[in-house]
Amino acid sequence: MNTATLLVDSVTYAIKARRALSAVGIRSSLKKVNTMQIGRGCRYAVSFERQHLYTAMATLEGIGLAYEQWRDGAI
């Protein structure tokens, strides 16, 4: 699957993000990622099909949820 990933700060926000994405029909997966993998410390990666990226970003922005787009390959 050609995936896109958004990083959020905690598991609470990750679940909130997944709930919001699900409400607009985007299925996602969740994984905790650590410093060794991303060089930024512990974050939560919410991944979904890349074709939904812009809808997903708009959805999270719509609920005021901060995220960082992961651009450096597979998580």
Place this chain on the structure above:
Amino acid sequence: MIYLDNAATTYPKPKCVYKALRDTLRFAGGNPGRSSHLLSLRAAERIYEARESLCALLSFPYPERIVFTQNATYALNMAIRSVTPRPRHIIYSDAEHNSVIRPIAALEGEGATHSEFPARGDILRAMESVTEDETDLLVLSLCSNVTGECFPLSSLREYRKRHPAVRVILDGSQWLGHKPLALDGSLCDILCAPGHKALFGLQGSGFAVFVTEGSYTPFAYGGSGSHSESTEMPALLPERMEAGTLATPAIAALSAGVRYITDIGIEAVEERIAYLTKALYERLDAVGGISPLSQKGHGIVSFRTDFAPNATVSAYLDAHGICVRDGLHCAPRIHRVLTEGRGAVRISISYLNKIKELDRLYKELRSLSSIYG
């Protein structure tokens, strides 16, 4: 056994609570927010569902601002220490529990002062009468754990309007689960409550709702499952305030208890509690020789008798299979006012109590009255 000590902790719980506890232990036994494996993520989901359940009960739109603790006492300590790290003048009512009185007494060793106001009569005027220029914190129980009297929310909203600089912490211990509450910033900055009372959760569960946005100082420090590279607690709620592993099974059970209430409808629960309380007052009155401390209780009625000491009443009832609580109920100030510090016998009911149980209480109190009277 007839259990009438529900203000201390409810018993029994609805069946769904036991099921949630068992299912969480068996199928979601990981540590929430610590890993990516199935059991950890399931545990995190259970916690988030509990935040959502409480939001539904409180008509509150921010699940992430619900911080779980082990009880209301911890939540109140955390709230008092985090909302204003160095308070100057704190006001609270004489109906407060030691979970408020003691943390504030500890702050007095650090330079804070406090004033009390009576939780009766014109409460808005009473609050205003002790408010000074330096007052920066009001801590208030929404319902007395001794008299069962409920605080008028309209007075609180008016006080908050007149004194926007005073931060407000509410203790919802005897209110939540028995009365509706639509939570917003017009009421308070932080609401604290236990999970194990009228919300039907387990002992070991409690929470604080950070209603208003702001900079809150962490109360405890430790692992949060996020930002692990930093020596500081995360900036965002709830992880900022949730140091260490949460009690997932207890929180999932609390969530089931809250859903049980919202499925019934909190208004229907309130109506039944009012019905049972009225029936309780009628039966106590019919016994004779019993003086309730208040006639306005909701779910809680404390009394003294003219035929037996408090400890004798509770021991007699215990011997006949009825659980009640005598003493000061961890609320010494209100007992100083209403019982001259001698204490009382407290009957506290839950949604699950039945009229026939109150009939048994009446029968046993009549028997005791005839023995000692």
